[in-house]
Amino acid sequence: MTQRAHVPWLYLLVPLAFLVAFTYVPVVSMVVHSFTDWDGLSRDREFVGAENYVDLFTRPQLFQVFAVSLFYLAGALLQTGLALYFATVLSFGTRLRGLFKGIFFFPYLINGVAIGFVFLYFFQPGGTLDTTLAVFGVQPRLWLGDPDLVNTSLAGVSVWRYAGLNLVLFLGAIQSIPPHLYEAATLDGANRWQQFRHIIVPSIKPIISLCVILAVSGALSVFEIPFIMTGGANNSETFVIQTIKLAFTFNKVGLASAAAVVLLVIVLLVTWLQRTLVPEERVEQS
Known part of the structure; x- marks a missing residue:
């Protein structure tokens, strides 16, 4: 009976290993980096505490996106x-x-x-959309x-x-x-x-x-x-594009990690608010 109880965990071992390795470890690493001043390349990671978060919330233009x-x-x-x-x-x-x-x-x-490349042709001047709308007298945009x-x-x-x-x-x-x-x-x-x-x-x-x-x-x-x-x-x-630019264009991986943590918290908060305001009801079908 004990051996049978361990069988499901043996099947779950590989998926759980992938889940931890590619989800939870990166999230923990992101949170750790958000408290550092790191450019993403050097071995030195200067601990700056909450400075990245203070920088985010004192620069409104970062949230205007x-x-x-x-x-x-x-x-x-x-x-x-x-x-x-x-x-x-x-x-x-x-x-x-x-x-x-x-x-x-x-x-x-x-x-x-x-899809992105297909719709680039779709929206280009004189492209598919403009040609179609021209039939109805709409000028190109x-x-x-x-x-x-x-x-x-x-x-x-x-x-x-x-x-x-x-x-x-x-x-x-x-x-x-x-x-x-x-x-x-x-x-x-x-x-x-x-x-x-x-x-x-x-x-x-x-x-x-x-x-x-x-x-x-x-x-x-x-x-x-x-x-x-x-x-x-x-x-x-968008906020994610801005975060990517902070990390890979301006080499501010610490600040970008803080932005990613803030986005994660916002998404979780919105989900929690929705679950609280509109609780899931058990549906009885009879």
């Missing part, structure tokens, strides 16, 4: 709404449902670097060169890429709802909207909460798409 995250947050909420809508439509026996699921989910499978348009354009790319992931999560949750609930609702004269409001939404509330948490944390830590498409130019720099 969080305003860019509002565009991605709005896009994330939009993609969540669109994913919920299409998941609901596809759950009601739509023809070619498998094809549509594949079409929606396919962008999430594409490498982010490839500098979609990535205009500071008033660049963040909206980049957030639109994020919506296109990640909506499919939310759709699959919602669709799986909706399909787990017992069919007899729909049958009872239909017998009572409930239409599709009423079934969505009183059956689907309450039943998949934990998944909706999860998607909102992912949306908020993703909006705060967005990096890949703006870094590839603009490099943070034209008022599109």
